[in-house]
Amino acid sequence: MNAPFVGQPVPRAEDVRFLTGRARYVDDIRPEGALHAVIARSPYGHARLLGVNKASIEGLPGIVGVIAADDIAHLPAEIPIRLAPLEGFQRFLQRPLASDRVRFVGEAVALIVATSRHAAEDALEQLEVEYEPLPAVVTYDAAREGAELLFPEAGTNVATRYSASMGDADAAFARADLVIERHMTAHRHTALPLETRGLIAHEEADGILRCWGATKVTQWNRRALAVMLGRPEHSMDLIEVDVGGGFGAKGEFYPEDFLIPFAALRFGAPVKWIEDRREHLLTTNHSREMEATVAIAFARDGTMLGMRAKVSADMGAYVRTNGGVVPAKAAQFLPGPYRMKDVALDVEALLTNKTPVGTLRGPGRYEAHFFRERLIDLAAEELGLDPAEIRRRNLLRPEDMPWSIGHLVPYEPPSAVDSSDVPAAFDAVTDAIGYEELRWEVRKPQPDGRLHGIGLACFVESSGAGPSETARVELREDGGLRVISGVSTQGQGHQTVLSQIAADAFDGGVPPSEIELLNGTASLIEGGFGTYHSRAVVVGGSAIHLAARSLRAKLLRVAAARLQLRAEDLVLAEGHLRREGSVQKLAALAEVRGWMREAGETPDATETFKPDGRTYTCGAHAAHVAVDTETGQVEVLRYIASEDVGRAINPLMVHGQAIGAAVQGIGAVFLDELVYDENGQLLTGSLADYLVATSSCFPNIESITLENSPSTLNPLGAKGAGEGGVVACAAAIANAIADALRPLGVEINHLPLGPDRLLRLIPEKPAP
Amino acid sequence: MKAPPFAYAAPASIEGALALLAAHEDAKVLAGGQSLMPALNLRLAAPSVLVDINAIPELSEVSITPAGLRLGALVRHSRIGTNSAIAGAVPLLGLAYPHIAHGPVRTRGTIGGSLAHADPSAEWPAVCLASDAVMEVRGPGGGRDVPAEEFSLGIFTTAIEPGELLVAIRFPAWPASRRAGFAEVARRDGDFAMVGAAVTVDLGADGTCTDARIVLFGASSRPVRRREAEARLRGQVPGAALLREAASLAAQGIDPPSDLHASAEYRRRVAPVMVRRALADALSLPEARLAS
Numbered sequence A: 001m002n003a004p005f006v007g008q009p010v011p012r013a014e015d016v017r018f019l020t021g022r023a024r025y026v027d028d029i030r031p032e033g034a035l036h037a038v039i040a041r042s043p044y045g046h047a048r049l050l051g052v053n054k055a056s057i058e059g060l061p062g063i064v065g066v067i068a069a070d071d072i073a074h075l076p077a078e079i080p081i082r083l084a085p086l087e088g089f090q091r092f093l094q095r096p097l098a099s100d101r102v103r104f105v106g107e108a109v110a111l112i113v114a115t116s117r118h119a120a121e122d123a124l125e126q127l128e129v130e131y132e133p134l135p136a137v138v139t140y141d142a143a144r145e146g147a148e149l150l151f152p153e154a155g156t157n158v159a160t161r162y163s164a165s166m167g168d169a170d171a172a173f174a175r176a177d178l179v180i181e182r183h184m185t186a187h188r189h190t191a192l193p194l195e196t197r198g199l200i201a202h203e204e205a206d207g208i209l210r211c212w213g214a215t216k217v218t219q220w221n222r223r224a225l226a227v228m229l230g231r232p233e234h235s236m237d238l239i240e241v242d243v244g245g246g247f248g249a250k251g252e253f254y255p256e257d258f259l260i261p262f263a264a265l266r267f268g269a270p271v272k273w274i275e276d277r278r279e280h281l282l283t284t285n286h287s288r289e290m291e292a293t294v295a296i297a298f299a300r301d302g303t304m305l306g307m308r309a310k311v312s313a314d315m316g317a318y319v320r321t322n323g324g325v326v327p328a329k330a331a332q333f334l335p336g337p338y339r340m341k342d343v344a345l346d347v348e349a350l351l352t353n354k355t356p357v358g359t360l361r362g363p364g365r366y367e368a369h370f371f372r373e374r375l376i377d378l379a380a381e382e383l384g385l386d387p388a389e390i391r392r393r394n395l396l397r398p399e400d401m402p403w404s405i406g407h408l409v410p411y412e413p414p415s416a417v418d419s420s421d422v423p424a425a426f427d428a429v430t431d432a433i434g435y436e437e438l439r440w441e442v443r444k445p446q447p448d449g450r451l452h453g454i455g456l457a458c459f460v461e462s463s464g465a466g467p468s469e470t471a472r473v474e475l476r477e478d479g480g481l482r483v484i485s486g487v488s489t490q491g492q493g494h495q496t497v498l499s500q501i502a503a504d505a506f507d508g509g510v511p512p513s514e515i516e517l518l519n520g521t522a523s524l525i526e527g528g529f530g531t532y533h534s535r536a537v538v539v540g541g542s543a544i545h546l547a548a549r550s551l552r553a554k555l556l557r558v559a560a561a562r563l564q565l566r567a568e569d570l571v572l573a574e575g576h577l578r579r580e581g582s583v584q585k586l587a588a589l590a591e592v593r594g595w596m597r598e599a600g601e602t603p604d605a606t607e608t609f610k611p612d613g614r615t616y617t618c619g620a621h622a623a624h625v626a627v628d629t630e631t632g633q634v635e636v637l638r639y640i641a642s643e644d645v646g647r648a649i650n651p652l653m654v655h656g657q658a659i660g661a662a663v664q665g666i667g668a669v670f671l672d673e674l675v676y677d678e679n680g681q682l683l684t685g686s687l688a689d690y691l692v693a694t695s696s697c698f699p700n701i702e703s704i705t706l707e708n709s710p711s712t713l714n715p716l717g718a719k720g721a722g723e724g725g726v727v728a729c730a731a732a733i734a735n736a737i738a739d740a741l742r743p744l745g746v747e748i749n750h751l752p753l754g755p756d757r758l759l760r761l762i763p764e765k766p767a768p
Numbered sequence B: 001m002k003a004p005p006f007a008y009a010a011p012a013s014i015e016g017a018l019a020l021l022a023a024h025e026d027a028k029v030l031a032g033g034q035s036l037m038p039a040l041n042l043r044l045a046a047p048s049v050l051v052d053i054n055a056i057p058e059l060s061e062v063s064i065t066p067a068g069l070r071l072g073a074l075v076r077h078s079r080i081g082t083n084s085a086i087a088g089a090v091p092l093l094g095l096a097y098p099h100i101a102h103g104p105v106r107t108r109g110t111i112g113g114s115l116a117h118a119d120p121s122a123e124w125p126a127v128c129l130a131s132d133a134v135m136e137v138r139g140p141g142g143g144r145d146v147p148a149e150e151f152s153l154g155i156f157t158t159a160i161e162p163g164e165l166l167v168a169i170r171f172p173a174w175p176a177s178r179r180a181g182f183a184e185v186a187r188r189d190g191d192f193a194m195v196g197a198a199v200t201v202d203l204g205a206d207g208t209c210t211d212a213r214i215v216l217f218g219a220s221s222r223p224v225r226r227r228e229a230e231a232r233l234r235g236q237v238p239g240a241a242l243l244r245e246a247a248s249l250a251a252q253g254i255d256p257p258s259d260l261h262a263s264a265e266y267r268r269r270v271a272p273v274m275v276r277r278a279l280a281d282a283l284s285l286p287e288a289r290l291a292s
């Protein structure tokens, strides 16, 4: 097959629009006569909700109406679980508006609709809501002990508990020469897209309820909304416009995804709601807060024999759409890309009076790799082995593939790493950073007086979740292609990359610039599942590939019959049909489209791709840091991340994803942190307090894209490429800092590592 | 995040502004808006009238004379940092500037706004204190001069009385023998300092310190002179050991606040480091920068 576009660094087609201010984000949609909604939110972490006094704002200027829990009580308005439904979770679902109890600061209690956002916010200050505060549950221990319960009727704050294992961990530990065990924690933070969430809903004259601002999983969300509103699915549409970043958090079904359409129906007008930054920090899914006690059994030569771990995730106040993805994936990826067959895991999900948790780029993996990679470094030190060497002795090798990772996730079938060359990915970063030399360099006194360190980390992570994805490819009247896909886009550049796939599947006969992508919106195509788990290219792209191949075959069949040639003798090139070996153009594709019509064939093809399993991406990170032991500040002098993506459809974009992901992942080590006080108050409710990496923070990141192990599970050979840059950041940076501070006897077991936290670990020198 | 309702006026003269301030007790002055607008949008402030002083040309005037530098209250951060004559007249201004916010904030934010806002971690108030600046304040009853030392009173509190306007900041002439140093730690480039130090050291011909000013900021509710540490330097030829001593003296007895970014303990521990580094830079003693 001719493949002129896949693998090329095609510049992003969408960028011109974005960079010249011509993108259309949800806030750019301003329907005539739109009403504006704001949401009254709980100021308490935990309280009885005694009443919402709607009359308190009636008659205020611009006020159209107020919606409280009693207005939706007749609807089955619990937000369902989309992924990872673990046993027991059904008891802890969130309703769009709290009725008798609020369980986190920011929980919606009422919706105010007014003729302007200003009027709505003015009224919000006047709305009387009566609460009776209750003690808040904010720690793992308090959640477990259950002296105070979020859901008294459930009798527990433990949303679920399960054990999972493979092999025989007890036997492995019995054989061990060394066991390294630590209690470790990862910290709560969240996705911070430039564009916050937002929705506009309107039942238009044709009777269709349209909601703009949806993304990620619009088809599933439409189904959920249909159930909750009690309306047929086809009477509504969730429309995706340009999205300014999602990172896993945006596009899940949140309370507002019900409330805004509900308000539009109730008031018979377009209703608009744009999340402000404070609301974003208070109500959009949080992630990553987890504690774990992990033990790894080692043989004297550094062989990793087995692992035991207890993982507890702080889920916040409710189980939302992502169910147990975060704890379950953390547990699953704890063993990592190492030849360890004996593993025993205990997992629990705890409810606390904090914002509910969901997925964030590399959910669970970021935490798990941090826990494990720290322990490996500690073992290396105990065993007198070099940190690179101990990893090399244990990494999965190509000949181990496929490598069973057992049945560690209760709601999934057993899985196996499909293909991978981890040692090559690891060597790529150690070579690039000059590990052998740098290892000794960092030990020497530095002219700047700082302590230097080098840190390594390896990862494996899954992508390309099923169940399937469907795509339609149409030959347009002008001879270009129109691709219709069920995956959605939050800024990843799918227009470019999916066009490259379609172009090549069409033998390069139509260049990507002549290929249009329609995707995201719920009504576009049936059998779409959206964009998460790095599946848009892997699964969605494969469906497009199949559909384009199928259309090509159909087209050539019709043309061959028409021209009385053999289909094998026809080629597609530059928007035309040609005869193999001849430069003469037989017909423009636009004309061939007419032939198809005449032959009674539609000029399109629809195909569904159903992967047999998940794809696994592996890679490694290496960090060189300098620690100012007097201020606790860390400079990342060099950071290298490798990722074997199977096949890089567009290396430029894979590179961009990797760098962006690393900035996000390193930033979270030092900056991002959602802090709660003992009453469940969020103390980091603005961007003055919740810090996020900016472009000047980590300028020295390099990424290495590898294509050593094409996936055997899809026709593209592709694997996820958006998360590898983030998942090992905490691990590599923490290892580098620990390496730097080793002379001071400092161990790093807890995230984050901002200057205050780090300085506390560094013993103070007596004043001169 | 929409501001509560307010009336808006943009007087063209200082007198006009003062009249508006006199007429509306809860009026607020709007300068660069880089602190006030976020406060309004978060509904942390709800003045009935905003008195926008941006249309008063006089407030943007800069004059450099043998007596020193005079900056109108409305002079923007970016003008201070990018105009070599201004930074030449008071070198500490140039040293502090790169630590203040980022481009968009610098082009709007004003030195007067920063001083009137009185964030304890802000750079300009510390620079003013270390440079013996004087604030020209104008009120209904006329003008008065307030020395920097008496201007910042605490977190977000200054000597500006209701109805008064800060019109200019005067810096005395900078002696040729004066060295300056500035150091701070912030979470990211452009963030407010967790703690920092602004210092000046006057050296005699033989290298002895004849005078010194050591100001800590972010270490208490307002920037503070550390006179014991200054005294330790006076009459001495500064070397690394002396700087270490002065630095730990400077941090003695401070009672810093705790916030999300830095605990009191952090500030206590890092304050002397900032003083030492600022002095080391001022005196070109790189060895004093390093941890002992």
Ligand SMILES: Cc1cc2nc3c(=O)[nH]c(=O)nc-3n(C[C@H](O)[C@H](O)[C@H](O)COP(=O)(O)OP(=O)(O)OC[C@H]3O[C@@H](n4cnc5c(N)ncnc54)[C@H](O)[C@@H]3O)c2cc1C
Pocket (backbone or CB within 6 Å): B028, B029, B030, B031, B032, B033, B034, B035, B036, B037, B053, B073, B074, B099, B100, B101, B102, B105, B108, B109, B110, B111, B112, B113, B114, B116, B117, B121, B122, B123, B124, B160, B164, B165, B166, B167, B190, B191, B192, B193
């Ligand atoms: C993202 C960001 C980062 C920042 N980082 C820093 C930083 O690192 N360091 C730093 O120092 N600052 C920082 N700032 C604050 C910035 O410097 C502001 O410009 C400054 O604090 C206020 O100046 P302004 O002219 O914008 O004043 P405004 O916001 O207009 O006013 C601030 C206050 O001062 C009063 N006021 C203003 N002018 C006068 C006057 N002439 N007389 C009487 N009262 C007056 C106002 O009524 C108001 O109460 C940052 C701001 C932002 C948004």
